[in-house]
Amino acid sequence: MKISSAQSDLNIPLIFSFVLMLTIINLKSALACNLSADSHPKIIYDNPADNCYDLSNHTVKFITTEPGVSLEVLDWGGTGEYIVLLTGLGDNAHVFDNFAYQFTDLFHVIGITRRGFGKSSKPEEGYSEEIRVRDYMSILDQLNISKAVFIGHSIAGGELNYIGTHYPDRVNKLVYLDGWDYGEHKHLAQPPSLDFAESDLVTLNSFMAALVRYNGYREPNSAICDTYTRDSDGKISGTVSPPEVAQKIIMSSAVTDYSLITAPVLGIFEKWNPETRLPFYHYLDSEKKAGYDEAWKILFDWRAGQMKRFKTEIKNSRAVEFSECYHYVFINREADCAREIRKFLAE
Secondary structure, three states, X not given: OOOEOOOOOOOOOOOOOOOOOOOOOOOOOOOOOOOOOOEEOOOOOOOHHHOOOOOOOOEEEEEEEEOOEEEEEEEEEXXXXXXXXXXXXXXXXXXXXXHHHHOOOOOEEEEEOOOOOOOOOOOOOOOOHHHHHHHHHHHHHHOOOOOEEEEEEOOHHHHHHHHHHHOHHHEEEEEEEOOOOOOOHHHXXXXXXXXXXXXXXXXXXXXXXXXHHHHXXXXXXXXXXXXXXXXXXXXXXXXXXXXXXXXXXXXXOOOOOHHHOOOOEEEEEEEOOOOOOOHHHHHOOHHHHHHHHHHHHHHHHHHHHHHHHHHHHXXXXXXXXXXXXOOOHHHHOHHHHHHHXXXXXXO
16 A cells, blocks of 8 residues: 555645645545534544544534535633634644643634544535635534634635635634645645555554654644544554545635735744755655755745745734744644744733
């Protein structure tokens, strides 16, 4: 089985700002989920032997946003204004199972798994930024949330752009976690990736270790278990998301007029330099390293342009950068992100 450390289901690059690190397996099969709109307590997976668990003290709801489409909504509780956490491409809301508690002392924190991923519905269509954001607004309406702080990672940057420009009355503040305007990024060549070894896929633990080794961050167990499928022997066999979903989301990315965003904005980004490399770079052969180096020059220039746009075109914005975050700034620099966000939200 050929599995890449940084590619999509269709052998096209995922649209992450940090060269699309999220691991998606190149398989045709998908796990179908039949979801209800009922509320459930936190999930402890049925079979302890499979090493999957969810110990985060949240509730889980599946809220219908249109006929046949229900999205997973996690609620970590708290009091005060609402924070809505939106994930990167391929992730589910459990990726915030630890980070969410940085704010529950001051805010009521929820997270949404977008359509096509995790335990949310996986319809054939409806993956444009417009429809994805419409899902979120439907959920807020049903939860009687009139306004919120929206915090989005990676591909959710495009969703924040859409929310900020089309639903300004629903926004208190926006926080971008290494998320950008990806309208042009989809046309750029991407660096080559690394294929996992068969030994990496044998167990969940070996796979999670490989993810950290190659990608540089460790997601919560619950997030990984809701992203990947396994066979009867416990070997990683695929992803729960249909292979075409990522491509549809990537291709929907649009260039945003940042000047239309009027809400206060904070951006927390990975600090790049020409020598920045993902951890798996060091495992590539010489030919792939050369290809990576060439592609990186183009991506570096693209990102520098995006940073300039973010700082100059958004009227009320502030940007901070941290080194060696490997895109998941809220995991690898959790304390720094929490400090900056809490300060920003107190202003």
